[in-house]
Amino acid sequence: MRAVILAAGQGYRIRLLSKGKPKCLIRLLGLTILERILYACRGAGVREFLIILGFEGERIRRFLGDGSRLGVKIFYIPCPDWEKGNGVSLHAAKRYIRRGEKFLVLMSDHLIQPELLQRFVEEAAACPRSLMSYDEKLGELPNMKEATKVRIGSRGDILGVGKGLRRYGGVDCGVFAFTPLIFKCLEEAFAINRFTLSDGLNFLIRRRAIRGFHIGNFYWQDIDSRLDLSIARYKILSRLNTGKEGWVSRVINRRFSNQITRRLINYNITPNMVSISSFLVAIVSAILFILKMPFYAGLIAQFSSILDGVDGELARAKFLVSPFGGYMDSILDRYADLFLIFGMSSYVYSRQPTGTVLLISFLALMGAPMSMLCKERFYSAFGLPFIPDQMDGWTRHLPANRDGRLFIIMVSGILNQVLYGLLALGIITNFQTLYRLFSVKRMKLKTTD
The missing domain is CATH 1.20.120.1760 (CDP-alcohol phosphotransferase transmembrane (TM) domain)
Structure with missing residues (x-):
């Protein structure tokens, strides 16, 4: 299974810490956030990556090269319109995805526990539909306002996604497994001037083509601030x-x-x-x-x-x-x-x-x-x-x-x-x-x- 990593965003809220470079190149306990994601994926058996570039994309390309230093293969996809939304960034990978291929999608600023990725990849391989990870430990999130909420059905189906949801049971962890159908759903969202991945997900939900993956006690962390970085550091050290x-x-x-x-x-x-x-x-x-x-x-x-x-x-x-x-x-x-x-x-x-x-x-x-x-x-x-x-x-x-x-x-x-x-x-x-x-x-x- 290959993985698409969305690394086009600027990381505006953490710009004082990133100092003009892409957020995913911030160092976290000796490695950059992006290196941690790549290593965790490699441990789950993923060896080939498509990285979507936008803001300061050449810095990422120069830093990672072809991936041989990390024991993986990396291909880069520029996305000139990355500022419109992360849905546009993902859509840039469309022509690189094979017909019928199931692939992972990860955010370049989301720290994911390696064991979580291993379990997710196993589940995704066995699931005929798309898969979306979610976390029900809402009390542990420092900033629920910015979190992407998820409404989950009784059978684990995803019923709704968005930051403005009023009724929800979990939050999006930023780890997905999609079929090429996601690109058609994104295009339907683009047609009504909706450009985020969540917009495309809601069209996928209408087709009942995606279900949820509850992460249980595994950890993850969306890194948007200095506090998030400290929490990520604590989570890594506490699970060693x-x-x-x-x-x-x-x-x-x-x-x-x-x-x-x-x-x-x-x-x-x-x-x-x-x-x-x-x-x-x-x-x-x-x-x-x-x-x-x-x-x-x-x-x-x-x-x-x-x-x-x-x-x-x-x-x-x-x-x-x-x-x-x-x-x-x-x-x-x-x-x-x-x-x-x-x-x-x-x-x-x-x-x-x-x-x-x-x-x-x-x-x-x-x-x-x-x-x-x-x-x-x-x-x-x-x-x-x-x-x-x-x-x-x-x-x-x-x-x-x-x-x-x-x-x-x-x-x-x-x-x-x-x-x-x-x-x-x-x-x-x-x-x-x-x-x-x-x-x-x-x-x-x-x-x-």
Whole structure:
């Protein structure tokens, strides 16, 4: 499926922030608004774009080029009459759309959650009619006066669209999937001097050729002011977590990692750089344990844990998620864990050189990689992701994931109870591994072999 992006408008209300350039080229957390839209579409499987140009269109063309930098193909369509309305801008794409083709239409100043676009594209592919996204969370909109209201029928059909609607149940999110019929509807609107996309939509509605797509809890943001830009920034940062983190990450680490991500995101710092930094910080913690400085070693270990969340947040915020990045991060984490346990063991053994200390250290060392190993082997064997909240039972509350283990290391270092920290690591990690083993056996899942 291809996408048409309407990028012809001037953005008059945000001109002080755009400083004479197209609104879609305003930077938002390290990327322009338009780049965020293109990356989100690429994640939904859309690789070819028709961008409608108007105000300062050459700036957009020079900035994006042919799209190869972003891994997509971009074709540009000038629209000399863009000032008449966004319906005219969309109509400029008519001769580039194939007969019977269904295509996406997006606004260049609407931030859209990537997961929302993925769901919308799937729904659009299965729907024979045109599709229009709408949001029922009206209380979250800062400026309802400027919003395009949508009246929705009981079966999800769109019954009316417009800024002046008095009865409505949602607002337009700026994401559409059309068939070429939309061009005929626009032409009917032009014939009575109506030039907005909403005017064309109302003719499409009369044909009962469009239905609604409720976005649910996904986010979007129309960016027309400095306040809108701040809200968009907040929405991006607040949705960076994957939901798979342990409770230490959710309750403690994310409070700090989000702030670090917010500050790093505008610089040319890659997630892999942060992964390497997290690893080096863990090495420093291990060295501090060896040098008999457990208090500082514990604090540094926790800082490493916080940085371990920053790389993922940065990757998701800047669309830099890659298989190699995840692979390298996993390898570095395992090495970091081994160095930390070695440093703790060296510290304890220097004070109590006994066989008991060696046994406890061995248990902690043996259990450290098992949490990730269990998850990876589960996926390899059954082709399904291991979801701790669903599969770990009551043991999901144990600090056995990496964030929990590093938290134990921090507490044991600060309290100078490193031996008990090693003991806790050994018991918790190995117990949860055995619990997972027997739980998976009871699930009776089919292997992928």
